[in-house]
Amino acid sequence: MPRKPHTYDHLAAFALEHPWALTPNMLAVIASVLARRVAGMEDDEEAVARAQQARDSRDMTVRGGGLVAVIPIMGVIAPRMNMLSEISGGTTFQALNKQLQAAVADPEVKTIVFDVDSPGGNVAGASEFAREVLRARATKPIIAQAHHLLASAAYWAMAGATEIVATPSALVGSIGVFAIHDDLSEAFAQLGVKREVISAGKYKAEALNGSALSDEARGHLQHLIDGAYNRMVGDIAKGRGVSAADVRNGYGEGRALTSEDALAAGLIDRIATLDDTLARVTQPATAGRVRVAAAAPPVITADPAPAQESRALPVDATLFEFERRVLALESRRLHP
Numbered sequence: 486m487p488r489k490p491h492t493y494d495h496l497a498a499f500a501l502e503h504p505w506a507l508t509p510n511m512l513a514v515i516a517s518v519l520a521r522r523v524a525g526m527e528d529d530e531e532a533v534a535r536a537q538q539a540r541d542s543r544d545m546t547v548r549g550g551g552l553v554a555v556i557p558i559m560g561v562i563a564p565r566m567n568m569l570s571e572i573s574g575g576t577t578f579q580a581l582n583k584q585l586q587a588a589v590a591d592p593e594v595k596t597i598v599f600d601v602d603s604p605g606g607n608v609a610g611a612s613e614f615a616r617e618v619l620r621a622r623a624t625k626p627i628i629a630q631a632h633h634l635l636a637s638a639a640y641w642a643m644a645g646a647t648e649i650v651a652t653p654s655a656l657v658g659s660i661g662v663f664a665i666h667d668d669l670s671e672a673f674a675q676l677g678v679k680r681e682v683i684s685a686g687k688y689k690a691e692a693l694n695g696s697a698l699s700d701e702a703r704g705h706l707q708h709l710i711d712g713a714y715n716r717m718v719g720d721i722a723k724g725r726g727v728s729a730a731d732v733r734n735g736y737g738e739g740r741a742l743t744s745e746d747a748l749a750a751g752l753i754d755r756i757a758t759l760d761d762t763l764a765r766v767t768q769p770a771t772a773g774r775v776r777v778a779a780a781a782p783p784v785i786t787a788d789p790a791p792a793q794e795s796r797a798l799p800v801d802a803t804l805f806e807f808e809r810r811v812l813a814l815e816s817r818r819l820h821p
Contacts (some may be wrong), residue, residue, distance in 0.1 A: 605637025619645030
């Protein structure tokens with residue numbers, strides 16, 4: 486069946502033009518969706534309906550008598566709603582940002598918990614949301630709960646949380662960025678298909694899908710990947726209070742780690758279930774007080790200084806005020 490006429494361009498706007506920060510195993514799923522779209526096939530309506538039902542149950546909820554806001558992050562993350570997120574049942578940075586702002590503004594909410602089970606997603610919007618999380622933690626403690634996958638762009642987005650917790654069976658990390666280009670020129674030749682491209686602009690058609698990449702085109706794509714990876718590493722380093730070198734060389738180097746290995750490597754702060762985390766932060770004695778990874782709040786720099794040895798600290802009003810002032814000064818410096 487033919488697809489609806491407008492949807493492919495909407496999908497391509499983020500899926501084909503931006504690199505991915507995603508687990509390798511999820512690549513097959515994304516490739517399958519894109520292949521159906523490129524071939525002009527109609528989407529699986531039952532799959533879309535199931536994804537819609539799942540997404541409808543992923544709105545922010547308030548627990549513990551209003552003390553805790555729980556924001557789910559499930560499935561593939563996109564910058565905003567599109568056909569891929571509809572099919573995958575994933576979420577968007579646009580929706581997450583609205584829920585985060587609502588939780589921060591609610592005077593009854595003392596702690597924000599992100600319930601995450603995501604392989605990552607597109608890099609578009611990841612850095613912006615990661616910095617929103619970092620700013621928000623200066624107002625209220627934020628816990629990222631890996632339940633049961635916190636990978637790639639999802640970890641990038643959550644690195645600025647006050648605390649990162651993983652279930653015993655969770656996988657955490659997969660820090661890296663990639664893009665895919667299919668060279669179909671040999672297959673076209675065997676089929677007797679000769680593709681001619683008419684374009685204006687020196688580089689306009691250099692990475693046209695199906696054609697072979699020149700060394701110059703390949704170098705440009707690598708430059709885009711490196712740029713996204715550098716932003717990812719920088720944001721994670723700021724959020725965790727470590728150096729960029731620590732992230733590049735000690736955070737799995739692209740691999741997803743078990744919860745035990747992630748704890749040893751510094752990617753998370755403790756191992757516990759979501760129920761354990763909610764029970765801890767809804768107790769009157771601990772509401773609004775959680776552990777932090779570094780001995781001092783992160784100062785946003787191009788390459789953060791190495792963190793002090795990790796130790797438990799209560800997150801109190803003094804710490805929040807200090808972080809708020811640091812982030813406000815940095816924001817004025819970046820946006821005079």
